[in-house]
Amino acid sequence: MGRMGAIYVVTGANSGLGFATAKALTDRGAHVIMGVRDGNKGREARARLTGGSSEVRVVDLADLDSVRAFADGIERVDVLINNAGVMGLPRTLSAQGFEMQFAVNHLAHFALTGLLLDRIADRVVTVSSTLHKQGRLNFDDLNAEHGYRHGTAYNQSKLANVVFGLELQRRLAETGSSLRSVLAHPGYAATSLQAKTQPGLYRTALLLGNRILAASADDGARPTVFAATDASVRGGQFIGPGGLGEMRGAPRVVKATPAAADPATARRLWSVSEEMTGVRYLSATRSGQVE
Structure with missing residues (x-):
């Protein structure tokens, strides 16, 4: 993969890790479909790509x-x-009324x-975070209607x-x-994800960490x-x-938290997600159908 003409869809491709990913792929000669929320920002980002081909x-x-x-x-x-992804928001609802x-x-x-x-044709890559290890799926309150904490909600989403x-992968296999x-x-x-978090000590600490500890977006991608x-x-x-604490370094296989591998939890999340989105996976080789 990464070959000339291979087609990649990258969500959030106009900035941060998404842009760095799109750049690395187009530099290899791939074609990248840049999924972006703001078309103008997407086109500005696309103008900075010099290899392969891309579209917004x-x-x-x-x-x-x-x-x-x-x-x-x-x-x-x-x-x-x-x-x-989004991170550290005050409690906000999506268009369908779900915690953002x-x-x-x-x-x-x-x-x-x-x-x-x-x-x-080949694979699905889903980007998570080391913070998934601190997450817990609160099936009784996935919308975080009670006692909302932005960090807790973010960790839950990354565990999901x-x-x-x-x-x-189980279903595909x-x-x-x-x-x-x-x-x-x-x-x-x-x-830029950290800079968009809710103002306060949490964002201040993240931005300080960016300056002192963090790898670049290119390395993070x-x-x-x-x-x-x-x-x-x-x-x-x-x-x-592959570095200390999985903070930075060359890519390698790492381990998810054991809680993420529980089949019963996975089946429950899958069922809830189908209900919330209206997209049902009829099989692993056919597209989801919208009810």
């Missing part, structure tokens, strides 16, 4: 209708990279993957990414599909690019930085 398509991951329209416009893709971090980080990508599944990625579901995380990378392009990567693997 608008998708608002906070609105499942926009996700469906985006998916409808894609005829074929080799690799889907579920990269976009869970809606954008998990539900939108669950829906997009299901809608595109029969058009994906991992649970989803592993369960997708059960049908004998050649598609792969792979996970990646950037470690600690300096991006390396695990995602490896997960999306390397022929040796197997379905169900989690790729992250």
